[in-house]
Amino acid sequence: MALLDVNDLRVRFETHHGTVRAVDGVSFSLDEGETLGLVGESGSGKSVTNLGIMGLVPSPPGVVEAGHVLLEGRDLVQMSDAQLRSVRGNEVSMIFQDPMTSLNPLLTVERQLTEVLELHRNMTRAEARRAAAKGLDEVGIPEPERRLEQYPHELSGGMRQRVMIAMGLLCEPKLLLADEPTTALDVTIQAQILELMKDLQERRGTAIILVTHDLGVVAGMADRVHVMYAGRLVETGPIGSLFKDPRHPYTRGLLQSVPRLTGDPDVPLSSIPGQPPDLAALPPGCSFAPRCSFVQPTCELDRPDLARLPSDEARSSACFENENLPAKADQ
Amino acid sequence: MSEAILEVRDLSKHFPMGKSGWRNSQQTWLKAVDGVSFDLHRGQTLGLVGESGCGKSTCARTIVGLYPPTSGSIRFEGNDLGSLSARGWAPYRRKIQMIFQDPFASLDPRQTVGSILTEPMAIHKLGKPRERRLRSMQLLEAVGLNPRHLYRYPHEFSGGQRQRIGIARALALEPEVIICDEPVSALDVSIQAQVINLLGELQERFNLAYLFIAHDLAVVRHICQRVAVMYLGRVVEVADRDTLFANPSHPYTRSLLSAVPDVDPEVESVRQRIVLRGDVPSPLTPPSGCTFHPRCPEREQVPGDRCSVEVPLLQGSGSGDQQRTCHLDT
Numbered sequence A: 001m002a003l004l005d006v007n008d009l010r011v012r013f014e015t016h017h018g019t020v021r022a023v024d025g026v027s028f029s030l031d032e033g034e035t036l037g038l039v040g041e042s043g044s045g046k047s048v049t050n051l052g053i054m055g056l057v058p059s060p061p062g063v064v065e066a067g068h069v070l071l072e073g074r075d076l077v078q079m080s081d082a083q084l085r086s087v088r089g090n091e092v093s094m095i096f097q098d099p100m101t102s103l104n105p106l107l108t109v110e111r112q113l114t115e116v117l118e119l120h121r122n123m124t125r126a127e128a129r130r131a132a133a134k135g136l137d138e139v140g141i142p143e144p145e146r147r148l149e150q151y152p153h154e155l156s157g158g159m160r161q162r163v164m165i166a167m168g169l170l171c172e173p174k175l176l177l178a179d180e181p182t183t184a185l186d187v188t189i190q191a192q193i194l195e196l197m198k199d200l201q202e203r204r205g206t207a208i209i210l211v212t213h214d215l216g217v218v219a220g221m222a223d224r225v226h227v228m229y230a231g232r233l234v235e236t237g238p239i240g241s242l243f244k245d246p247r248h249p250y251t252r253g254l255l256q257s258v259p260r261l262t263g264d265p266d267v268p269l270s271s272i273p274g275q276p277p278d279l280a281a282l283p284p285g286c287s288f289a290p291r292c293s294f295v296q297p298t299c300e301l302d303r304p305d306l307a308r309l310p311s312d313e314a315r316s317s318a319c320f321e322n323e324n325l326p327a328k329a330d331q
Numbered sequence B: 001m002s003e004a005i006l007e008v009r010d011l012s013k014h015f016p017m018g019k020s021g022w023r024n025s026q027q028t029w030l031k032a033v034d035g036v037s038f039d040l041h042r043g044q045t046l047g048l049v050g051e052s053g054c055g056k057s058t059c060a061r062t063i064v065g066l067y068p069p070t071s072g073s074i075r076f077e078g079n080d081l082g083s084l085s086a087r088g089w090a091p092y093r094r095k096i097q098m099i100f101q102d103p104f105a106s107l108d109p110r111q112t113v114g115s116i117l118t119e120p121m122a123i124h125k126l127g128k129p130r131e132r133r134l135r136s137m138q139l140l141e142a143v144g145l146n147p148r149h150l151y152r153y154p155h156e157f158s159g160g161q162r163q164r165i166g167i168a169r170a171l172a173l174e175p176e177v178i179i180c181d182e183p184v185s186a187l188d189v190s191i192q193a194q195v196i197n198l199l200g201e202l203q204e205r206f207n208l209a210y211l212f213i214a215h216d217l218a219v220v221r222h223i224c225q226r227v228a229v230m231y232l233g234r235v236v237e238v239a240d241r242d243t244l245f246a247n248p249s250h251p252y253t254r255s256l257l258s259a260v261p262d263v264d265p266e267v268e269s270v271r272q273r274i275v276l277r278g279d280v281p282s283p284l285t286p287p288s289g290c291t292f293h294p295r296c297p298e299r300e301q302v303p304g305d306r307c308s309v310e311v312p313l314l315q316g317s318g319s320g321d322q323q324r325t326c327h328l329d330t
């Protein structure tokens, strides 16, 4: 049995400008010890997918109309708030994308870290403090004892992010949802944090969903990748073959936009032309059609489903033209 | 080279920390920025890179007047800003804008995007209300957001979308200098490319100067003409872009460049990273001599204990105007 099984997850926001379909039928499963990279357009629903799994979609305006989210067979969508809270503190944890909205500005770093431990682990205050200091040390924060006394605004952006990470790792979860965990970090500390996550994974068999726009990080960490566009998965597959020969036109555009140390710095970066779609007014056909250079008349009528590639059973893509695209992205 | 629009000299920002010592009589200080100097030229971009916590944001915030400097000077077109009161700052507010690292914390949750963008224009009396609205729609389009989103609130946007609102806000006042603190790190690479290209176009059109803080060195290489590398509150190397990336001369810069991940999983699997040993030192108790010495992989090549005793000064090394702080032979 998979550790996590997400089936037809849908999350919409009812706003006064209409219904925003942030997550529009996402299904996947994840095994113990596996790392899934979740990448895609800004605003495509990556964070909301994670919030949906955690039962943390703000409501109102959010509405979860899920099939199910099974963690070791138990449906998180059906759980009571109390049950969910216990799952969140023990078995599943989330590193949020934005440290400033998820850290309490009025509490010291120590209080933020120890609260979880005292609550879920029945530690004494002193034990929790030691564990918290150790957690900060592991994420590369020097003089952790003194940092425990500080408030979030007294830390640098990257340190706040690392406090979040320490908090997410303290309870040694079975499932870790890491939403852009290293965006504010320099490459050296980023490498250290990724090692720490791998280490936890090896010790505990933790499964990780890693949301990041840093495709280099995905390349180094993930077993499989899911690419999201406009609330849906548009391409999935093992990291190696997917990055080598992306089949969905959006994935191709994305990979071509990566600035690399080996590229010519004076040539403007390639980007995907056009505007990201308005999730409150999606076109009836393929959501990528207005920006796609391979678009055909049929693309604007029907929406392509995520389907297995005949050439490779392990991969799927949601595009009518999969089989007709030129063999390799001309990067 | 064109004239310097912003001259930063020996800038320091120290934060008071708790007391220590005999009867808590000793005030301790956290030296977040400790003697930083650089020039920013019109039409140019200076990159500022370095480890998390090395003082980049503090440097930025001090330059835009959010923190008073502990010492040193900041000159904008020859006028010393560091000594100005809040009121004295007013004429410069519009000319020096900042894009904040933390988009969530820097947008007022009770304001719609429209009023976030038009309010500064109204304060500085730019255009009529209708023109302001039109301009804010153009700005949204320019940063890859839907102009119809003018009436939405920040919480209705994703992380990357909020970051772009911050960029649009900084552009609204047609500034001369923009201090960009990790402006693209929350964006997916396609939109990142769009925003970087946009910043480049605007720079050419309006002769803008950018101080560009980022930890993504490939991005820095794309947008900056010069790059300064910070370590524990100080600049340890500064050089023009091509020199820095081809011939990094400070051991810290070398380790930084070796750690950049690549999108090619095959490249990734054979990459040789220079791993720094030892703990990241704390700015509360910085190491003696060269502050990088406890972690420096090349320290053995300097005879004796010079590295741990003598503070290396920023001086020319190798070609052109490359400078570094290191005792190694050039």
Ligand SMILES: Nc1ncnc2c1ncn2[C@@H]1O[C@H](COP(=O)(O)OP(=O)(O)OP(=O)(O)O)[C@@H](O)[C@H]1O
Pocket: A013, A015, A020, A022, A040, A041, A042, A043, A044, A045, A046, A047, A048, A049, A058, A061, A097, A279, B155, B156, B157, B158, B159, B160, B161, B186, B187, B188
């Ligand atoms: N509280 C909310 N109310 C209304 N719309 C929302 C709300 N939260 C998110 N959305 C919308 O849902 C969509 C998906 O947002 P989400 O935060 O999941 O994007 P993301 O893929 O994580 O993007 P990023 O990479 O920029 O973080 C976005 O278009 C956003 O505007």
Ligand SMILES: Nc1ncnc2c1ncn2[C@@H]1O[C@H](COP(=O)(O)OP(=O)(O)OP(=O)(O)O)[C@@H](O)[C@H]1O
Pocket: A153, A154, A155, A156, A157, A158, A159, A184, A185, A186, B015, B030, B032, B050, B051, B052, B053, B054, B055, B056, B057, B058, B059, B101, B283
């Ligand atoms: N308001 C403050 N009060 C006390 N200390 C502060 C304050 N702001 C920053 N610091 C400290 O100054 C040092 C430098 O922080 P700064 O935010 O400038 O780093 P940074 O280089 O921007 O790092 P990052 O890449 O993580 O954003 C850190 O040790 C931080 O804790």
Ligand code: SF4
Pocket: A248, A249, A250, A286, A287, A288, A289, A290, A292, A293, A294, A295, A296, A299, A304, A318, A319, A320, A321, A322
């Ligand atoms: S279905 Fe058509 S429009 Fe959509 S990605 Fe494929 S080719 Fe492009």
Ligand code: SF4
Pocket: B250, B251, B252, B290, B291, B292, B293, B294, B296, B297, B298, B299, B302, B307, B312, B325, B326, B327, B328
């Ligand atoms: S001065 Fe010594 S310790 Fe410092 S960077 Fe140079 S070689 Fe390394």
Ligand SMILES: [Mg+2]
Pocket: A046, A047, A048, A097, A179, B158, B159, B160
């Ligand atoms: Mg997000």
Ligand SMILES: [Mg+2]
Pocket: A156, A157, A158, B056, B057, B058, B101, B181
């Ligand atoms: Mg910072």
